[in-house]
Amino acid sequence: MFQALADPNRRQMVQRLCEGPASVSELAAPLAMTLSAVVQHLAVLEGSGLVRTQKIGRVRTCQLDTQALRAAERWISERRALWERRFDRLGAFLAEQDLKEGDGA
Amino acid sequence: MFQALADPNRRQMVQRLCEGPASVSELAAPLAMTLSAVVQHLAVLEGSGLVRTQKIGRVRTCQLDTQALRAAERWISERRALWERRFDRLGAFLAEQDLKEGDGA
């Protein structure tokens, strides 16, 4: 999931998909690389759950799946919250240390 | 940044750092690999801005930096919001399509 977002090209594809569904070729157009490469990136995105695709006729249409995005967002925000709480507590901790200020081991 | 979070070991280190600052060895302890490897991961985390470190005596102490975490969170949430809005609009679009339902090119 983070693995999938780690690549700039893949992020660009996600960016593009934010603005609506797209075919593989449309996705590939702005991306100085072969269709093959794009398909491989797409596979990674699909594997990570970020993108869902569906083939109609010979055209594969790609769509963002917000569920995965939401999961990533949650992972980050949980950790950030955890750390920030810890950080608040640090104030109290330091104050306490100030009082002790050099007690034996 | 996403690159940095892409590695499971690195995520575990971040996880550990959520619960408070740690020395390099403390960070390495639960991680079935050599200190050297951990230091290299640490360099990646530091390079991405996720972690700040500071050396006192011979001990390097590591801390999470929430700013980077916040940036990542924002990136995701912006895109998710964008897509979700687009998704809402899809309802209207489809309704309109239903009315047209087969007009000439």
Add this chain to the structure above:
DNA sequence: ACGATACTTAAGCTCATGCTTCACCAACCG
């Protein structure tokens, strides 16, 4: 039916990543 289009699949190539080992320095412990 025939050619163009839209992808798909496999193979191979190259460079980055993740790891290890080994030698090393610096600080603390007695």
Add this chain to the structure above:
DNA sequence: CGGTTGGTGAAGCATGAGCTTAAGTATCGT
């Protein structure tokens, strides 16, 4: 002062990620 602890740095290696080419399949347009 000498040994141990905590970390650093450079090589080197194995794997995998990202790309390409090339050949193939299935639709679509006419």
